[in-house]
Amino acid sequence: MKHVSKRLIAGAALLAIAAVSSPTWAATPNDQLVVGTSLAQVISLDPQQGSDAKTMEILANAYDRLIAFNPETSEIYGQLAESWDIDDTGITFHLRDAKFASGNPVTAADAAFSLVRLFKLNQSAAAGLKTFGFNGDNAESLIKAVDERTLRVDFAVPVIPEALLYRMSNGPGSVVDSVEVLKHVSNNDYGNEWLRTNTAGSGAFKVRRWSPNELVLLEATPNFWGEKPAMKRVLFRHVPESQAARLMLERGDIDIANALTAPDVRSFEGKEDFVIDKAKTGGFYALAMNAGREPLNNPEVRRIIAAYGIDYAGIAKTIVGPYGRARNVPAPQDWEGAIENPDWSFRPEEGKELLAKAGYPDGFSLTIKTIAQPPRVDIATAIQANLAELGIKVDVIQGSGAEIVAQHRARDFDLLMPQTSATEPTALGSLDNFTNNPDNSAAANNAGNFVWRSDWDISEMHALRVKATQELDASKRLPMVEQLQKDFIASSPAVFPMFERFEPLVLSARIHGYDAHPWGLTRLEAVTKTD
Incomplete structure (x- = not known):
């Protein structure tokens, strides 16, 4: 996806920006790029630890891969x-x-x-x-x-x-x-404590400063093997409030905004000084249900919530907008091997009757946890309202990335809203987050696995996924991929997609050469800026 970029942020010197808590903003210089984003999930700069999209957006420019x-x-x-x-x-x-x-x-x-x-x-x-x-x-x-x-x-x-x-x-x-x-190894931690706050890569930039939930400042390195970047500095500013980011972009305080709400993204439509773009991640906004807790350990309850309890079409139209589209199969609808979506839609009266038959005539209470960033909070609030019509009382709990991710990994939730990315740009790669769980035991502590976090034992489905990943003949592999999706839908999944996930962003028309990557691995060495 080729993307044009637009205005930059920072005043005379980003060093001053980084040092002052309330700077006076002005049009950004041509050799400095400022990105308004959410840094809530950036909890470690260690590339073998921090794996969320916002962390990758930073580390992709400090490190190279093979x-x-x-x-x-x-x-x-x-x-x-x-x-x-x-x-x-x-x-x-x-x-x-x-x-x-x-x-x-x-x-x-x-x-x-x-x-x-x-x-x-x-x-x-x-x-x-x-x-x-x-x-x-x-x-x-x-x-x-x-x-x-x-x-x-x-x-x-x-x-x-x-x-x-x-x-x-x-x-x-x-x-x-x-x-x-190796100079910074402590207690056999492979240098993790040091790399959490420092970078040691070969990319075009290095991290000059990181203040959690405030800013990350990158500085061009003279040792980069590729073409010298036009940007001397790149500043990622934590701007979690969408309206504030929109105003900053409009007045030239930032060049790129990539954590806007859907209405604020749409507000730039038709404005010639800006470009709206979006990267298709191959991933999803998902709903995780803790199958280790009552009543979510009941497959019928999970099926009712997923198939009858959520207004996917309405939420997609009013909230998700440019962030995605309704999709409940864990493979993007236009990728080879993806099957048709099931008939999951908001039918509260039917859902309420089915809950009564399942033994819950008076409903029950749950919590739903979400990271406090768009569009997840609004989606969670909409799910709260939807499930209330089935007699399910839901309290929304918001938190930082560090808090919510830690609770997800610890199986400490009822409902939780994670987001996924495809591990590879294929249907099989997209399925991985939803069909991979080699050992569901608590002792396995496989916290890197979304299915394990939901305490959902899927040994047969996992075995089919492994078989598919080892089948070198594509003509034999494709039917396995299709069967995996059918088995997934039939299984009353404990973690399932709600919306195929896009990453919309708005750029100042001053920016050129910005090519948004679906996994957040957007490189900035080719970015330039004009007056």
Whole structure:
């Protein structure tokens, strides 16, 4: 998706912006980019830990991966890898000549260290690649530096090579400067405590300052292997209030706004100084139900809520708008292999009768937890009103990204509204968040897995998903992908899609070369600004 950009923010110097709590804003200089966004979910700058879209938006510019993919064509191309060879047992990567921001050379040993570190840390960021059999025990034997510029990754299990490449192109595949990171290891934490607030990458920028829920300031590094970026600095400002962000964009205080409500996005329609754009993420706004708690442990109750209790069409029209479209199958409707949507619609009288037959004539009470950012709060409030008509009393609990994500991972919720992204731009990749749960036990502590977080045991569905990921013949794999979706709908899912998720943004017409990435991995080295 090619995107044109528009105005920038900051006054004379972003250093002054970063240092002053209430600066006076002016039209932004041509060598500085200011993004108004929500930083609520940015809780760690460690690329093998922080995996939400807003964190990736920052880290994609401080780090390189071995490979990346073009969101317009789905073509995989090299970043630190100039080329790669695929054989029956693995992939060999050949690295380019590059340096980290520190000046240290990028080597295959750094790439091996980074990938092994991902599995040793065993954070939720590793979930996408663990699907292919990698783990903290086998990573060192499967991922090795052959020489200074050659990395070998052996397959842990039979795998579709392109699927593995797509997942390696995501943020957790970032290559860190092992020399720098190893200086900061404490208590065998693989440098995690230090990397939570510092960057050690080879991207076009490095993090100069991070103040949680306030700002992140990036500064161009002279050691970048690619073309020198036109922007000397990039400032991500925490502007969680949509109306405030809209006004700042209109008066030139920020160049890009990507956390606006649907009405505020629409307010820019027809304005020649701005461009509205959106990235199709391949993911969803979802509803997670805790199948380990009554009455949500009853499949019939879950089915009633999903199939009768939510006005998907109405919410899509009045709230979601440019953020998405109604969709309950966990594969975008226009992707190959996606099946038709089920007949899930708002039928409160039928739902109320079915709840009575299921043993709940007087309904029951639940809470729904959501991160306090658009459009999730408004969706949660609409669900609250919908379920009230079935006799289900719902209290909405808002929180920061750190709070809600931690409670999700701890299975500490009744209902919760997460969002997903496709682990690869295929129907099978999109299904991963909804059909992957190898071990549902509490002892497994597989908190990187959405299904595990909902305490939903799906051993048969998981087995079919594994079989599909290991089927190299596409003509045989496609029927498995279709069957997975049918089984999912029939299963009274404990976590299911509500709306296919887009990421709308509004840019000042001064901005050029901004190419929004569906996974939040938007690179900024090619961005320029005109008067």
